[in-house]
Amino acid sequence: MKLKSLFDGGVPVFLAPMAGVTDAPFRKTVNKFGATATVSEMVSCEALIRNSEKTFRRLTGESNIKIVQIMGSDPKCMAESAKINEDNGADIIDINMGCPVKKIVNNNSGSALLKNEKLAVTIAETVVKSVKIPVTLKMRLGWDNESKNFRSLAEQFEKVGIRMLSIHCRTRSQMYGGTADWSEISDLTEIIKIPYLVNGDIKNFNDVRVALKRSKANGVMIGRATLGKPWLLNQILQKINQGNDVPSPSLEQQYEILMQHFHDTLDFYGMEHGLRIFRKHFCWYSSGMSGASNFRDQINRSDNIKSIEKLVKDFYKNHH
Numbered sequence: 001m002k003l004k005s006l007f008d009g010g011v012p013v014f015l016a017p018m019a020g021v022t023d024a025p026f027r028k029t030v031n032k033f034g035a036t037a038t039v040s041e042m043v044s045c046e047a048l049i050r051n052s053e054k055t056f057r058r059l060t061g062e063s064n065i066k067i068v069q070i071m072g073s074d075p076k077c078m079a080e081s082a083k084i085n086e087d088n089g090a091d092i093i094d095i096n097m098g099c100p101v102k103k104i105v106n107n108n109s110g111s112a113l114l115k116n117e118k119l120a121v122t123i124a125e126t127v128v129k130s131v132k133i134p135v136t137l138k139m140r141l142g143w144d145n146e147s148k149n150f151r152s153l154a155e156q157f158e159k160v161g162i163r164m165l166s167i168h169c170r171t172r173s174q175m176y177g178g179t180a181d182w183s184e185i186s187d188l189t190e191i192i193k194i195p196y197l198v199n200g201d202i203k204n205f206n207d208v209r210v211a212l213k214r215s216k217a218n219g220v221m222i223g224r225a226t227l228g229k230p231w232l233l234n235q236i237l238q239k240i241n242q243g244n245d246v247p248s249p250s251l252e253q254q255y256e257i258l259m260q261h262f263h264d265t266l267d268f269y270g271m272e273h274g275l276r277i278f279r280k281h282f283c284w285y286s287s288g289m290s291g292a293s294n295f296r297d298q299i300n301r302s303d304n305i306k307s308i309e310k311l312v313k314d315f316y317k318n319h320h
């Protein structure tokens with residue numbers, strides 16, 4: 001697959017990887033509406049090597065474009081897991097250098113690599129050399145306000161063959177606090193030739209417009225705003241590239257979307273695990289609707305699929 005083809009439809013709109021959220025059933029739901037591409041949840045290179053085929057299938061499900069995000073700190077392990085993914089059918093490998101979570105950072109992985117440019121670039125180079133498919137990379141602005149080194153890193157990543165960058169416009173020390181500074185990355189157009197996506201706090205079409213203008217990015221990557229709204233990326237794609245206003249689905253349609261997503265999740269993980277995973281999605285789908293908190297309490301107290309289906313049906317019926 002050619003990375004360039006992702007830009008054929010105009011401005012690309014990517015679903016951001018979100019561990020524990022953007023699993024195969026969620027990405028299937030988003031892809032049914034439309035998105036340029038969706039990225040798998042991150043997976044540690046060690047886990048991939050240990051259980052390669054099963055992990056790959058679990059990560060990619062029925063995605064149309066299979067982008068697998070790998071995370072780790074050992075160049076050899078990262079390269080090996082990239083190769084395994086390629087052999088299993090991945091279209092693109094994405095390297096995680098943005099995750100701020102302590103457990104990951106303490107392992108010198110994710111955003112910790114921003115503090116170690118030499119290792120970061122060695123990982124990028126080793127992974128690029130290990131596969132024939134395109135390798136992309138997701139990062140933050142730097143470790144903290146005093147060490148925003150994304151410009152120098154971007155330049156080095158391009159040199160070793162990284163084909164696209166996604167940049168969450170925060171530092172690691174900001175975690176998810178404050179606001180993403182889209183304008184910070186605008187001078188990347190003068191530093192690198194590879195495309196880059198702007199990411200962080202983009203919630204709607206207006207944010208997309210402003211973020212693209214301020215960042216001069218080639219496309220956008222959106223995460224949290226899609227929770228409970230798997231149709232959002234398609235609305236943005238249509239509006240920005242065709243000028244079409246696509247209305248949000250009616251509540252009746254939202255009910256159908258939610259139920260299909262729920263059943264896909266149960267099929268994918270099995271009843272018990274699937275229900276545990278899906279509970280948060282009930283919260284997100286119902287967010288902003290009257291009586292949502294009572295609805296969530298009731299759902300969270302039940303372990304019975306049939307009763308949950310009835311609760312959901314009644315809740316949506318009451319809103320018609």
Ligand SMILES: Cc1cc2nc3c(=O)[nH]c(=O)nc-3n(C[C@H](O)[C@H](O)[C@H](O)COP(=O)(O)O)c2cc1C
Pocket residue numbers: 016017018019020021040041042069096097098099138168199200201202221222223224225
């Ligand atoms: C629950 C959750 C899980 C995440 N998991 C990942 C991940 O696996 N890999 C990654 O690169 N970023 C991960 N992120 C970061 C998002 O991809 C994204 O950069 C961040 O949420 C900012 O974008 P947004 O404001 O559009 O959500 C995660 C974010 C959240 C909220």
